[in-house]
Amino acid sequence: MSCVESDAEVPGWWRRLGLPGLIDLHVHFLPERMERRVWHHFHHGGPLMGDGWPITYEWPxxxxxxxxxxxxxxxxxxxxxxxxxxxxxxxxxxxxxFARRTPGCLPSATFYPEPGVETYVRKALDDGARIFKVHLQVGGFDPRVPELDGVWGLLAESGVPVVVHASSVPVPGGHVGIEPIAGVLRRHPALRAVIAHLGMPEYDPFFALAARYERVALDTTMAFTGFSEQRMPFPARLRPALRDLGLAGKVVLGTDFPTIPYPYAHQLDALARLDLGDAWLRAVCWDNGAAVI
Incomplete structure (x- = not known):
């Protein structure tokens, strides 16, 4: 498959693959005040960001x-x-x-270990939430705490996916690494978890987790890009596993738009340059995401 060098080339790229478009399961939109604070952290770095990085799409x-x-x-x-x-x-x-007033946006929700968490998660599901997000590094909580056991069970029963930032990217901190989320999955093996960033830099154990549990997938967010390869390179030994997992429905497209230090096209170009085949790209960029949601 040919590579893609600019955002203007993206539609032609997915059309040549025979796709109707792209499904991106790792995109952020936030309330304005919160978004300004988040972007400030990206600009200036800090304990959870390391040096930070510029935001390509710092737009209205x-x-x-x-x-x-x-x-x-x-x-x-x-x-x-x-x-x-x-x-x-x-x-x-x-x-x-935001999802109700934005065509194409999937209704999403989040949660935190606190009194009433199961009640508001159930309400979000009743209100149409189709995907959840938790960030174990920023949230600084252990996903195995008793307050969340009912929530994980509810999500496992509903089949609604949860994107989990569970690895030590961009810097270690919080309850990250394989064991916290693996502990959740041992209790709730039917949970539809999507591990953000392919689990980088702890690629090996998170790949094993995806292989072990039927409903666990990995998203491609920032993986294989020039930015990440300089800091947390993807190990060549896992390329066969990456191909197999993608064709088995266990790798989905994620980008972190808009808070990325390069054009959106670069993420797709990085996937294409892996040379894993058009069938793999079709699976990752559309089919697998469609099956998850």
Whole structure:
């Protein structure tokens, strides 16, 4: 498959693959005040960001939505995540409202270990949430805590996926690494978990986790890009496993739009340059995401 060098080339790229567009399961839109604070951290770095990085799409929300449409991203969430008690329910109201007024946006929600968490997660599901997000590094919580056991069980029963930032990227911190989320899956093996960033830099154990559990997948967010390869290179020994997992429905497209230090096209170009075949690209960029949601 030919590579793609600019955002303008993206629609032609997926059309040549025979796809109707792209499904990106790792996209962020946030309430304005929260978004400004998040972007400040990206600009200035810090304990959870390392040195930080520039944001290519630091644009007004309408322009960002329009860019996704221009790229041909047919389905995407507005992933938000809570870092302290008392945030998640309000964030869910915002993300669900954003989805209602934004064509193509998947209704999304989040949660945090706190009193009432199971109640508001159930309400989010009743209100149409089709994907959840938790960030174990930023949230700083252990996903195995008793307060969340009912939530994981509810999500496993519903089949609604949860994108979990579970690895030590961009820097170690919080309850990251394989064991916390693996502990959740031992209790709830039917959970439809999507491990963000392919689990980088702990690629090996997260690949093993995806192979072990039928409903666990990995998203490609920032993986294989020049930015990540300089810091957390993907090990060549896992290329056969990457191909097999993708063709088995266990690798989905994710990008981290808009908070990426390069054009959207670069993520797709990085996937194409893996030379794993058009069938693999079709699976990752559309089929697998469609099956998850």
């Amino acid at each position: 929300v309408g322009r960002r939505v329009e860019r996704l449409r221009e790229l041909g991203v047919q389905r995407f969430p507005a992933l938000a995540y809570a870092h302290k008690p008392g945030m998640a329910s309000d964030l869910n109201a915002w993300t669900l409202g």
